Amino acid sequence: MSVRVRFAPSPTGALHIGGVRTAIFNWLFARHHNGKFILRIEDTDRTRSTEESIAEIMDAMTWLGLDWDEGPFRQSDRLSVYQGYAQKLLEAGKAYRCYCTQEELERRRKGAEKQGSAYRYEGTCRNLKSYPPDKAYAIRLITPEMGSIEVHDLIRGTITFDAKEIDDFIIQKGDGFPTYNFAVVIDDVTMNITHVIRGDDHIANTPKQILIYNALGYDIPEFAHVSTILGSDKAKLSKRHGAISVVAYREMGYLPEALVNYLTRLGWSYGDQEIFSREELFEKFTLENVGKSPAVFNPEKLLWLNGWYIRNKPAEEIGKLVIPFLEKKGFQVTLDDKLIKIVNILKERAKTLVDIADSAEYFFIEEVEYEESARKKFLIPESVPIFEALIDKLSSLTDFTISELQSVFGEIIEKRGLKLVQVAQPVRVALTGGTVSPGIFEVMEIMGKERVIEILKKAVHHISKS
RNA sequence: GUCCCCGUCGUCUAGCCCGGCCUAGGACACUGCCCUUUCAAGGCAGUAACACGGGUUCAAAUCCCGUCGGGGACGCCA
Numbered sequence: 001m002s003v004r005v006r007f008a009p010s011p012t013g014a015l016h017i018g019g020v021r022t023a024i025f026n027w028l029f030a031r032h033h034n035g036k037f038i039l040r041i042e043d044t045d046r047t048r049s050t051e052e053s054i055a056e057i058m059d060a061m062t063w064l065g066l067d068w069d070e071g072p073f074r075q076s077d078r079l080s081v082y083q084g085y086a087q088k089l090l091e092a093g094k095a096y097r098c099y100c101t102q103e104e105l106e107r108r109r110k111g112a113e114k115q116g117s118a119y120r121y122e123g124t125c126r127n128l129k130s131y132p133p134d135k136a137y138a139i140r141l142i143t144p145e146m147g148s149i150e151v152h153d154l155i156r157g158t159i160t161f162d163a164k165e166i167d168d169f170i171i172q173k174g175d176g177f178p179t180y181n182f183a184v185v186i187d188d189v190t191m192n193i194t195h196v197i198r199g200d201d202h203i204a205n206t207p208k209q210i211l212i213y214n215a216l217g218y219d220i221p222e223f224a225h226v227s228t229i230l231g232s233d234k235a236k237l238s239k240r241h242g243a244i245s246v247v248a249y250r251e252m253g254y255l256p257e258a259l260v261n262y263l264t265r266l267g268w269s270y271g272d273q274e275i276f277s278r279e280e281l282f283e284k285f286t287l288e289n290v291g292k293s294p295a296v297f298n299p300e301k302l303l304w305l306n307g308w309y310i311r312n313k314p315a316e317e318i319g320k321l322v323i324p325f326l327e328k329k330g331f332q333v334t335l336d337d338k339l340i341k342i343v344n345i346l347k348e349r350a351k352t353l354v355d356i357a358d359s360a361e362y363f364f365i366e367e368v369e370y371e372e373s374a375r376k377k378f379l380i381p382e383s384v385p386i387f388e389a390l391i392d393k394l395s396s397l398t399d400f401t402i403s404e405l406q407s408v409f410g411e412i413i414e415k416r417g418l419k420l421v422q423v424a425q426p427v428r429v430a431l432t433g434g435t436v437s438p439g440i441f442e443v444m445e446i447m448g449k450e451r452v453i454e455i456l457k458k459a460v461h462h463i464s465k466s
Numbered sequence: 467g468u469c470c471c472c473g474u475c476g477u478c479u480a481g482c483c484c485g486g487c488c489u490a491g492g493a494c495a496c497u498g499c500c501c502u503u504u505c506a507a508g509g510c511a512g513u514a515a516c517a518c519g520g521g522u523u524c525a526a527a528u529c530c531c532g533u534c535g536g537g538g539a540c541g542c543c544a
Contacts, residue, residue, distance in 0.1 A: 010544050045544060102542060109541080116467040118540050138542050156471075165469060165540085173542040180544045203470060204539040227472075227537090234536060262478095265493090269479055272492040291479075294537065298477050301494040311507075349506035359505095409503085424503035436505045 003035025004194050007068070008184070010042040011053035014245035015060040017297060018199070018229045018237050021263045025226055026197045027066045028264065028285035038191060039071035042184075044177055046076070060246040064256045065278070073191070075183050082178035085186050085216065086139050086171055094215040095171060097137040098125040102174075120167035139172040141215060149207040154195075154224040154287045161207040169208055181205055185212040193221055197287070200225040200294075224287050227267060227294040237297055253325060253353030255313070258306040266295045275308065307351040315344040318356070325357035331364040338363075341446050345438040362432040363446065368455060370462075374429045379463050383426040386412065387456050390427070394456075400449040402441040409441075430459035 007023040009015065015023075030037035039061070043049035058072065089095035098121075105121070112119035126142065144163045151159040171182035178186065184205075188196060203225050213220045231241035243249065249259055261276055268290045270276070276284065310318060319339050326333050333339055342363050343356060350356045362368060370379065393408045394400075413423055424440045431452065437443055444452050 008544095012544080042544060048543085098542090100542095105542080113467085118468050120540095140542095159470070161469075170542050175542080177542085179542070184544090199538095200471065201538055205544095225471085230537080232477085236537075266478065272480065274478090274493055293472050295479090296477060298494070301478065304494055307507090351506095420503045422503090428504065434504090438505080440503060 001194060003030060003033040004038065004192050005030050005035065005197055006038040006040050006071075006188070006191065006193055007066075008040040008042050008187075008198075009057055010045060010048075011050060011057060012045065012048040013053055014247060015057045016237070016244040016246065017263065018244070020060065020064065020066075020246050021229060021266065022197065022199055022226060023061065023066055024064075024260060024263055025268070025285075025290070027068075028281055029195065029197060029287065030069070031282040032285050035194070036069040037067075038073070038193070039068040040073045040075070040187060040191070041071075042075050042180070044075045044180070044183055049076075056247065060250075063250055064246065064260055066260075070191075073187070075178075075187065078183075078187070079177065081190065082183055082186050083172065083176060086178070086182070089141065089171070089215055090139060092215075093142075095139050095141050096126055096168075097128065097131060098140045098168075098170070099128070099132060099135055099137050100124055120165075121169070123168055126168065136174040138170045138174050140168040141171050141211060143168050143211055149210055151203070151206045151210065151223060153203075154222055155290050156225060156292055159203065159206075166207055166211065171212065181208050182212060185209050185216070188221060189213070189216065189218050195222045195224060197224045197226060200227050224290070226290060227292060229266060230294050230296045232296060234294075234296065241297070242299075253355065253357070254302070254306050255309045255321075255353075258302065258309040261309075262302045262305050266297065267291050275305070303351050310347050310350055310353070310356075313347075315340045315347060318347050318353070319343045322353050322356050322360075325353050326360065326364070329357055329361070331361075333364070338446060345442045345446070349438065359437070362437075368431065368433045368458070370429060371434045374433070374435045378426040378429040378435070379459060379466075380426075381463060383430075384460055384463055386416075386418075386423055386426060387430065387460050390423075391453055391456050391460075394449065394453055397449065400445060400452075402445050405441045405444055426459075427456070431455055 005026040007026045009019055009023075027037050029035070039058075041049075041054055041057075043054070054072070061068070086095065090097070100121075108122075109119040121140070125140070131137070143166050147163045149161045149163055149166070151161070153159055169181070170179050172178055187193075206223060206225075210220055229237045231237045233241075237244055243252065246259070250256075257278065260278075260281075264276065264281060264285070265274065268285065270284050270289060316335070319335050322343060323333055323335065323339075342360050346356045346359050350359065389412050390408070393411065394405075397404055397408065409420065409423055412418070413420055425435060428437055428440050428443075429435060431437075431440070431443055431447065447455070
């Protein structure tokens, strides 16, 4: 039987880091086994589900390259399916109508809590002889009173639950909607899901779901419960920990491959390897190498990986990606030779696309803005003769290339008995406004002869004026 | 409270199933050095962990028991 897995988010907000890792594991598992990856939207919570959220989930998954083979299916489209199955169980005597009111149940639950124990439905309506004609009812599954339920988990081994811990739980609410546990099972059955890979917060639901499979007479799929992602305080990752939505990472200039690589390695490993191409992931990903213990999300390592991917991607591609970030800063740019050259020297020292856009500023800006401390230290009267000598020599250059520039600088430092740094730094400040930039010859070459001379003259003017 | 899961450097992890090759390996971060026109990148080196306590064994990070710690679940939410 071929592998079929699903990712089933509820559309009640942004797709976040924790959720998307579950999606990635399912996706990789499907690709590894040449199976199908299905997207299913669990939108039975009508008050909290939104269309925007559905759109955002699909947008984020598309950006990450998590292509799904079927779906998105929506639970809200399938109400009658659930009701049909619930009816079947009712007729088979495996479930019963419950007329207990929610208020009454709430009261009993409170009472049990006061005693310090968990509330379990006592089966009040289990053997009802007659039904009140017009009253709404919930449907409860008849569950075994003794014995144990074993969950076979591909990551954790066998987990055993005592049947006594599970009460006759509701499978269909008073309004005719299925409860989560019921809908999940029906969906997984009807979609022929072979492996249920999900977060470990669902472990406690699993025995209940197994009971539903049993009552319906269907085969139980394989289960794999992946550990949670934690924040730096070891609590479950949430908004408190800063940016956690996938879209936020796109906006911060992260590359999808970096995020996928990082999130996959969080809880999964393949020996000592850190960097994986998409194809390698497909080939190497197995559930055996998924760890059991929860992992703390480490933004620094993600940043490092992102830098790695930026450095190792061709400048043309990075250039294309960086354009929207430059436009956001108000620069109109196209993917031309100049931009590619700029990206080429900047990507070596950037960790995000935002970094590149920020440090590219001086190539596009009209007037160089000097950083105060840099200006004070390097745009001083002593620099004027250097700048003037440079202007003079550069003016007569026909080839404005790195090697030509190198020899011009060489002549100047030799004549004046200076070190290269003593010339390079003032020039750097004059051209870029700061003390940090790529190699000064590269910067000059990209800026071009006219622009460089113009800027150097401005610097001279600036010094003499102040 | 009950049930369940988890526990190797600060963090992600290898090793654990099938005890010895572990004076516990790699990566991020951090520190130092090298390279160097600044900053990165790169190279080299360094700091840093088997939660604790009992067993079993010639030998335990690895097997067993207990303790402690962290997390999750206990809904007519998903």
